[in-house]
Amino acid sequence: MAVMVDGPMAVGSAVSSRQTTGPAATIRALLAADGSAAAPYAGLLASPAAMLRDLADAVYALCVVHGSAPGVVDHALARARDRQALAWLTGAADAMRAERAYLARLTAAVGPLPSTPGHAAAEAAIIGQRQALAMLASSDRAGCGTGAALALVLDWGTVRTVLDGCAARLGIEGGRAFAPVVQAADAFLDAVDAAPGVERALAFGAQQVLAQHRGLWALLESRAAAREPN
Numbered sequence: 001m002a003v004m005v006d007g008p009m010a011v012g013s014a015v016s017s018r019q020t021t022g023p024a025a026t027i028r029a030l031l032a033a034d035g036s037a038a039a040p041y042a043g044l045l046a047s048p049a050a051m052l053r054d055l056a057d058a059v060y061a062l063c064v065v066h067g068s069a070p071g072v073v074d075h076a077l078a079r080a081r082d083r084q085a086l087a088w089l090t091g092a093a094d095a096m097r098a099e100r101a102y103l104a105r106l107t108a109a110v111g112p113l114p115s116t117p118g119h120a121a122a123e124a125a126i127i128g129q130r131q132a133l134a135m136l137a138s139s140d141r142a143g144c145g146t147g148a149a150l151a152l153v154l155d156w157g158t159v160r161t162v163l164d165g166c167a168a169r170l171g172i173e174g175g176r177a178f179a180p181v182v183q184a185a186d187a188f189l190d191a192v193d194a195a196p197g198v199e200r201a202l203a204f205g206a207q208q209v210l211a212q213h214r215g216l217w218a219l220l221e222s223r224a225a226a227r228e229p230n
Contacts, residue, residue, distance in 0.1 A: 022192070023147075024192065026203045026206075027150060027154070027203060030151070030203065030207055030210055035154070035213070036213050036217065039218075041220060041221040050165065050169075051224070052110075052169060054224045054227075055162070056110040056111055056114055056166075057113065057220055059107055060110075062159065062163070063103045064123075064126045065129050065133065065212075065216065066100070066103065067104060069097070071137075072209065073096045074093050074137075075134060075138045075145060077092075079139075091181075095153070099178075102176075103163070106167060106172075109167075109170050114227060116223045116226055117227075118223075129215065133208075141201045141204075142197070143202040147206040148206065150202070151205065153185040154182060154186070155209065157178060
């Protein structure tokens with residue numbers, strides 16, 4: 001069954017065809033090229049070689065960008081109109097509430113933010129990312145907020161490897177399983193069969209979320225380099 005996402009949709013004949021064309025193929029290609037899994041620094045932070053101070057820096061930054069309510073998925077949910085989109089976004093919003101609580105626990109446990117040259121400028125950039133994502137997810141353009149929410153949830157699977165690695169290093173309980181949330185997002189994405197204008201908006205929303213995440217990893221990497229002794 002095709003899913004209408006915040007606007008008119010054409011009814012597709014088969015889910016399998018939507019997996020290789022349309023929004024599913026576009027958003028998965030964006031994730032493969034620009035998602036957190038393609039960011040070398042995210043991979044480093046998820047590895048045992050990560051410095052605890054670098055993990056602390058990442059946790060604080062992620063908490064600033066995604067730790068406040070309402071988040072990206074909440075904004076998208078507030079503007080969704082289609083029944084099936086509403087159903088998926090409602091479940092995703094609940095999952096991201098749990099992720100915000102997990103981020104808060106990690107932030108409290110990881111210790112103070114590491115001293116880093118140029119911190120004021122970096123902090124302003126990170127706050128700017130949070131504001132940009134809120135504006136994106138709040139867009140009245142049909143499909144934009146849903147695309148942003150999809151990209152966030154699908155990319156968060158990689159973000160969770162960083163958070164879970166940090167939790168393990170600190171000896172605290174990890175967050176609740178996130179794989180089912182990613183699977184639900186995948187299933188919803190496979191069912192979306194959008195009209196061209198909505199498809200472009202879905203892709204735009206997804207692309208912008210991934211661009212913000214890519215910029216965040218790059219900023220965190222530059223901050224780690226600035227902390228290294230000369």
